[in-house]
Amino acid sequence: MRQKFEKFMQGRYGIDHFSRFLLVGALVCVLLSGLLRASALNYVSWILLIWMYYRMFSKNIRKRCEEERMYMDTKEKVVRFCKGEKSVISDSKTHKIYRCPHCRQKIRVPRGKGKIEITCPSCRSKFIKRT
Ligand SMILES: [Zn+2]
Structure with missing residues (x-):
């Protein structure tokens, strides 16, 4: 079974940061759809999950790498933006x-x-x- 799976995954992209982000996003949507009784979020979580599997099993590795890079760039910008805002608040007294x-x-x-x-x-x- 394990060997079969490894053979199946050969030449395929697998999991990266962006896939993990999609998975976490899907889980959050499932939780929120339960809490808020918003069934639309259920569909969103399915879309995110299917997207994640699609990327995992994709053989177009160059394209997936590009997506991963874009995701990391965006994440870095968001982190930098949040840190910048924090430093403005912390020294607003001085x-x-x-x-x-x-x-x-x-x-x-x-x-x-x-x-x-x-x-x-x-x-x-x-x-x-x-x-
Ligand atoms: Zn100026």
Whole structure:
């Protein structure tokens, strides 16, 4: 049985991070559909599961690798975005964030310095703000 399965899986893509993500997504949908009595989520979980199996048994490995890379890129962006938001919140007591009126660049300046002239690091324009 094991050998048969191994032979079957030869040249096929198998499981990667994106497949695991689809599996977790399907499980979450099943749980939520039970909790919220939303049967539509049941269909979503089936779609996610079928998608996962399709990728697992797929022989188009290059395409699957591309999907995996896209998934990892997106995940990294989301993680970086969340971390960025956290750091803004944690030092909001000591620093203030302004946007450059010319290029919309975010600029972080220390609080409690009174009126100061801020020079934008990207476009070099100057503007005055109270900190
Ligand atoms: Zn600027």
